[in-house]
Every structure is written in structure tokens, then in C-alpha cells.
Amino acid sequence: MTGWVIGRRQVLAGAGAALAAPVLGRAQGAPIRIGEINSYTAQPAFLQPYRYGWTMAVEQVNAAGGVNGRSLETLHRDDAGKPEDAVRLAGELVNAEKVALLSGGFLSNVGLAIADYANQNRMLYVASEPLTDALVWSRGNRYTFRLRASTYMQSAMLVEEAAKLPAKRWATVAPNYEYGQSAVRWFKELLTRARPDVTFVAEQFPALGRIDAGATVQALAATNPEAIFNVTFGADLTNFVRQGLTRGLFERRRVVSLLTGEPEYLDPLQDEAPENWIVTGYPWDQVNTPEHAAFREAYRRRWNDTPRLGSVVGHDTVMAIAAMLKQTSAVETEAMVDAMAGLKFGSVFGPVEFRAIDHQSTMGAFVGRTVLKNGRGTMADWRYADGRDYLPPDDVVRALRPQS
Template identity: 35%
Template sequence: MRMYAKFILEKKKNMPKHTFFILLAFVMFLSPAMAAEKTKPVIIGDSFPYTAFTGEGVLYKKGWTEAVREINANGGLLGHPVKVVSRDHGATPEEGLRVAQDLVIREKADVLAGTGFASITNAIANYTGKEKIPFVTMWNTTDAADGKQNDYMFSVISSESLSVPLADYAAKLKVKRWALIAPNFAYGRLVLKKFKERLKKLRPDVVFVAERFPTVGKINAAGEVMSLIKEKPEAIFSGLFASDFTAFVRAGNQRNFFDDKVIVAPEAGRRVYTKMVGKELRGTWCVTGDPEVTTEGPAAAFYEGFEKRFRSQPDGYVYAGYLIYKFIFAAIEKAGSTDPDKVAKALEEVELTTPLGIIRMNPQNHRSNYGTWVGRLQPTETSAKLVDWEYKDAAPYLDFD
């Protein structure tokens, strides 16, 4: 703008007075509009069941807050600051869809992010697919073998990344009789299905003596435990989470159900759960979870900075929030704009250099190779810690090239 004003002033003596004032007024009129355009934010519309999943929501938000802090500290996206408009989308597909529509129509979100419940994720994915709005979600609870859900939906975590490595772990155990329990919705049924398929492939001799699917958030834990006891399993697969998981653990302990048994449980090793019931665990728990992180190596600055700002170590939900937003930012930068088609195409191509290594999307099924830590839980006086763990990249389970 200064360049144009300087040009007009230099040419002033060679132009009629009225022309000079018209041009000068035009430049002055454009200046505020151009300044406003320069500071117009890139808007991310975020939704999550923050009330229903309080502990997980706090951690997820820490992750995306850190990603936003990083990008804005480095000048934003394409010269624009990043603004997040965050909503609690409740626990029903109808409410989730209403929130998504509000974020797009009223808040003018360029990209949507977040979600928790499978039914809500699917409702928002159907909407964003039809409206051609990029949508990067924490979970995808459809089978990766069926391919991408639509051209605009991408997921950081897949059910396969949790259940398949645990089945590999379980196949090495000297047990044959398995009882299985998981919540009665898309995530629970898929994670149980994938575990069964993989374990049976590796160990044809195993027998599944029971399958239970309690309603999510409404488990009759004592009744479920009594039903499983009757089947005399040697090992239990539990896909339960949140309050259902803690209720199941306590009901099982009261009846000595877990004593001398192996329990395989995706998500049970997350700190949000080990802080609640970790010290109460009985039996041998093989889980996916959160190890104690090291502040050495190339990721040291990230870990040290995170601990300083949040006074805690990052965990799986933190990483998920962080990676969702890092994918969005990298895609917008690669696309050179917030054009939805260009951003969706870029999401298939970007590679993130992260504290966990290189993370990318599979262009065929739109899942990332963000993996999980598999190990054994060791109770402590106040909690439980993940020991003998190994990080399992999800790429081998998702048909990455």
C-alpha cells in the first residue's frame, strides 16, 4: 500500500489535481480493507464430547492447543493467524450435526476437527462429505479394508492400530479360552472383531467362549462379570473405556475374577485410566497405553516445552489432538490456500515430522500410521505404569505402501 501511495505522490505534479485526490482517496479507502484481509484468521471448527469424556477432552485440548501455539508463534498459516472455535457436541448424532453445521455456516470454519463418539463422527462425516469440507477426526470406527469414508474425511487413530498389535501380543500367551467384552457401538464391535480375526489367524487353537456388548455408558458391571465367570475363561479381551471400564475393573476385583488371568485391553494403559484404577489392577494386564517419555533425542524440546507449559507429560490423547491440527496446518500450507479440494488433496500427501517420527496419511483409506505403545501394566502405590513396552507403527496394519 505504501508503494502505491509513494507512486501517486511522485506523479502528483504530472496529473490534474482532481485526479490526484481521487487516487489518494482510493488508496486510503483500500488500506483498512487490505489490512483486515491480511489479519483475517484461518478458522478451525473443533468439536468433541468435552462433558461426556471430561478427562480425555482435557488431554485432547492440550494437544491441539500446543499445535496452535506453535503455528501462531511462527507467523500463522500463509500469513494469517489460526483461530479455533471449539464446541462440545454432546452425545447424540443430531447434536453433533447441529454443532458442525453451526461451525461451518455461522463461524465460517475452513476445516473441521475433533469428535469422539462413532455415531457423531459418522454424522459429521456424511455432512462434510456432501458439503466438501475437509474434516480431520481423532477416530475412524469403520473398517479400513472398506477404504476411505469419503474424499474429505481423514482420521488420525484407527481401530486396527489398537486391536491388531494386541492380538499379536496375545498370540504369544499360553492361554486358549477367551471371553470378550466391548461397548455396543461401532468402535466396540470393530475393535473386538479385528482382535478376534487376527488372533484366530495366528492361533487357530484358541476358543472364544463368550462375547458381551453392554450399552456404552450404562454397563451393569456386576452382571457382566457374573456372566463371564460362568464361561470359565483363561483370558479376557476388554474394549471398554471411560466409566464402563473402571466399573468393570472394580466389579471384577470384588469377585476375584481377574486373579491369575490375562486381560488384554486397548486404551486401558492410558494415564487417564491408570490414575483412577491402576493401583487396583489384579491379574496380568496387556494393554495399549502411555509410557514414561524420555527428554532425550530430537524430540527433547517438544517434551520439555510441553511439561513446562502443562506440568504433565503428553499421552495418547494429547498426541491425537496435536497430530490432527498438525495435519490440518501442513495441508493448508502445502495447498497454498484454504480451498477445500486443494486441502483434501494435500492431506493425502503431507508427511509430518513429529516427536513420534514420520506420520502420514494412507491415500487409499485416509487413516494415519499413528501407532500405539503395547506393553504390560505394573501397579504402583498410586497408579500403574506401562513396562516392557514397544511402539507399534500402524502402517503394517493399514496397507501402507
């Protein structure tokens, strides 16, 4: 396995330049240019694998002859986790570079900023990762579509397991921005609906990337919860876990945790990874469906590394865009938007559809519990939760989403 250290200079060297994958098939004519914006230097643990998955997918599409005889070309840009930079870069890609569509996005607030730009400027935006429900519901628009299972969907998956626990007193901890606030709101609402005897005794909302883990753990412990819903990720999660273990926060308490089963966040913890947490994640080495096995092997051959969830998200974003382009006779925004609504394509995790009603894809997530194996954290007793089973009915969606 290759080392997982990546420097700022290395990321920036690729993020600001056009990436045109080699064309090995018969693609001819002007390339179809995709403007991809992401927080490469702010969130490298997820976005370097994402970039690898994206690059591999572009290479695969182009090697097969491209789309309608044209190759795909990506212009990557780094927003550094700042919404204002993302909007500025979107403008440059659209107006100066003449890209056909926009894609990418990691942080929810950044994704919302790009979506607003896309709506105002009538440009297709295929959002890869931003999990906020606002992206497809309260602030949804005609031009924005989202690939990954949303905050609501993953919270609903976890509530299904949390409701089985005997715990009645719950506390929550989440980063203080759109994604964290949305996750806590939906988890509380859905769990209370499933278990009316549950009460929430504490909430902690540390600043993203600046958690005071000791104080946060102490505040949670002071309320004596029986279970904890965690939404922190990245370095915040690492600090929270270490302080929680040191101070005994997790002893005799169950933890339900969003995203923690993803290798991007488990790997840095090594043998400090928490055990028996109920999580959403990605057991990459245990999923042996034909689609996933083929992807895993191709990724290993291309990068001499193992896939992370970001790898899947990057790869499938490109494959969704390619599937959409194959259904259009011209690379024109309104035609592409029409093709995205109801689009079905084969993802690494199986068949996925972008629902016409809200532009949310039905990509699911893996739900299981964390265990230590060979000195690292992984998932056990997992299942794949199909996203279509964790979305609200159409009448609820119509009430949540404005006309667009």
C-alpha cells in the first residue's frame, strides 16, 4: 500500500490545472469540459482518494471511446473549504474556461454556495459529496443534483439501529455548520418518532476543525447520557475519540456515529479506533459484489492502493455524468438537466437513480459496527442500506422542496 501522506504543494499542483485523461479509444472532436471544484487542501483525507477515483473513471470512459465520440476533460479547482472561493472559481470555469457543467463539492456550506451559483446562472451542477438536505430540499433547484446518500438518509439508517438500544437518555455532538446541525435535527426527530420514551439531555456543537475535545467530552459526561450520537469527522473525530477514551466517556455507553466507518476517518486512529460503535461507513475489503470487486481490483492496479469511500464517490460522479451525456444529443444545459432527472446508472454499489422529484440519488450506505482487526479499525456485522428505502414519500418531499 502506498503511503498516505500528501502535502499542500502536491494537492495544489493538480487542483489548479486541467486534467485531461489519456484518450485510448476513438473519441474525436472537442472534449467535453467538466469544471470540478473541491476542498482539496482543506479535506485531503477524503479528497485525494476522490481525485484518484475521478481520474480513473475519466480514463475508463475515454479509453472506451468517450461519450458520443468526444472525450471527457476535467478542470479541477481548489476552494480551500471557502464558499466565496468556490463561487469565484465557478464563475471563472463557466465564463473563462467554458465548461459544460459543474461538479464536486465536499463541505455542505460550500456545496450550497455552488448550487446557488448554478441556479442563478442556469448551469448544471452534479454535487458529489455535500450531505446537507437543503441541497435537494429547502434550497433545491432545477440545476442541482446530488450523488451521495444525504444527511437525512444516513440518519434514518442509524435511527433504525439506535431505536433497538435500551438507552433513553441521549446526547449529541456535531460540527457547528449546516451538515452537523442538519444531522442532529433529523436524528432527534426520527429517533423521537420511533421511540417516544427517548430524551436528549445535551448538545455540543464545536467549531468545525477546531474542537476543544477535552471540554466537549467533559460537558457530555456531566449530563450522564446513556448513549451518544456523534457527527464529528476528520481531525475532530480523532481528537474526540482520544479524549473520550482517556476520560472514560464511552465506558458503558453506546455510540451511534455518522461516517465513522469510512476508512478515511478510521485509518488515522489505527489501534485507537473505537469498538462497537454503530456507524455508517465503507467496508471496502469485505464487499464482494461483481461491481465492487471489479472496481476494487481496477483501483489497486491503477494506484497501488486500496479504495476509500472518496474513491467511490469520485468514480461514480464521473460515471453518472457520462451516463447522462450518452442520453443527450447536444451538450446543452437544459438538455443535460432533463437527462439527469430520473437518470439510472450502474454505480460501484449497484443500480442508482437520480429521482426526478428532488434530484437526490438513491445511492445507499453501509451500516454496521466498528471493531479492531489487525491493529486497525474496520466494520463488522454490516449491511448495505439501499438509499431508496430511506427517503420520505413524495408528498413530504413536495412540502420540503420549493417549485423549481
